[in-house]
Amino acid sequence: MAVLSRLEWSHIEVLLAVAELGSLSAAARRLGVTQPTVGRQIGAIEECFGVELFTRLASGMEPTEAAMALLEPARAMREAANKLELTAAGRSETAGGTVRVTTSVFIAHHVMPPVFARLRRLAPEISLELVASDTTENLLFREADIAVRMFRPRQLDVVTRFIGEVELGLFGAKDYLDRAGRPERGDDLLRYDFVGYDREEQLVQGFRQAGFNVDREFFTTRCDNQATYWELVRAGCGLGFGQASIARADPDLEEVPLGFELPRLPIWLTVPDVIRHRPAIRRVWAVLEADLLAIADGSEQR
Amino acid sequence: MAVLSRLEWSHIEVLLAVAELGSLSAAARRLGVTQPTVGRQIGAIEECFGVELFTRLASGMEPTEAAMALLEPARAMREAANKLELTAAGRSETAGGTVRVTTSVFIAHHVMPPVFARLRRLAPEISLELVASDTTENLLFREADIAVRMFRPRQLDVVTRFIGEVELGLFGAKDYLDRAGRPERGDDLLRYDFVGYDREEQLVQGFRQAGFNVDREFFTTRCDNQATYWELVRAGCGLGFGQASIARADPDLEEVPLGFELPRLPIWLTVPDVIRHRPAIRRVWAVLEADLLAIADGSEQR
DNA sequence: CGCCATCCATAAATTTATGCATACCCAATC
């Protein structure tokens, strides 16, 4: 027996995401679920209303007129939901202490520095420690309190929260590209200079997985400080990898089309079950959550 | 592993219901789910926010200060959701035809007449037929298009929608009670005159189940028209049963405490799967839904 | 003071929804 259930409020959030992003897959990424799930939920809404809300195109989902009419109240709902969430967050008590955050080396370099800067400003009473490590066991051994991971931890006794995904890209200074020339189709990217990391192996491994046999020395300029790394790229020392959303907004930089696909980085926050209620932990968690949400793709919602 | 998931919008609806009705059970009745479900969802919200939202009393759930602070944005969400639902409903095409609605005899007498009146006014292009019958198979044999039932149908190939519950009560005119005297504790209610139905047996059976051995003649005044029935009660012909929410608002009437509990009437809308997309059906369904929602308990939401 | 109704919390059983893998479609590109 089919049940034509009352429209669930959660479904409206899904409707919004699909309408705004134009595809089930993109909406699924924003919401941290899979594409079939989003598809089925959209189907349920159309079923419930008896109206076609999207026309299925090869390029994605195009909202019909009916769907457009629903957008305004849906956005009003989101606004109210945000307000509610903020109100709730404001009710949690605050207190000092030290919070240790662990992330992969890559995330520590590429994502965390500006986040930590804002965290210092927003919660000066809390001391921070950043543990850059690719070991995943830190939380269990209590070497850190909160982990930012690029996968969903499967351990017991931890609490996780999906944040979103960060899109990476390859960028170079306009200056440099003027000198070295823009890449032609089929061109060999290896002829360019690359800015790399000194101690970190991830970039090297990434290149090797893509079929380019390079070693650490391949990167003609190396630096372990992310802020400096980025300045080296902007100064024209060579091509470098960074967050696409940030780099694209930089007028001095130009995106370089890659021959292969860079993985998107999903972000998961994790905290051990037993300590997550401590006020300082809650506070850091809340700020991390907000900042990372703003960084992750699909954050145009606010 | 525990997942501290993003707050789901549906949960806010639950929060609202519990805060407004003051108990898990009442909220569950309004939402058409069971009490443990509501309890767990409230738990999940508190978990997510890290704040106690309700103090558990024996008499129910009392909202804490934190919960009160969330009420205003939550109501804003509900308002937006209502607007969205109305917008969506307005998008369905309209067309004439005849729609047959079947209900139990009891519902046909007690609930439907004013609903049908409004339905006539709102959709004059649709002819209506009311089939009062306690047989549950009408839909299968296609004797009717839409059924209003006091239970959730379990057949295949039909679509159902929970509406809410109607509370019944025993009432008498102030006039009449002045004459006959108010009942004392332990008093025998049978000494009063009762207004009953002529052809309907449900009231008789109800009395028998409550331990009073009465027959049809016990009802000193009888009438098969619900509107007239009610006027007879208001005129002081005796005590009569009716919708509590309506009767309590009537200054001429007084509620008479009963020695036993009257069952609440849950309301389910049902339509066969294959015809529910026909415009006239959709239209009648939408009006029935709106009207019955307004009648059912817990409708103070609008 | 015991009875009874109402309420919440908890434990098994079942329904429901989700994720994964895969097939398929279309457009752009070489």
Next chain:
DNA sequence: GATTGGGTATGCATAAATTTATGGATGGCG
């Protein structure tokens, strides 16, 4: 015209939620 990359739809095993069925606790009422 094959290939690649992005999208959507579907079948099935699994995980998650709900229902159902209990028990315990409290307050009203005779």
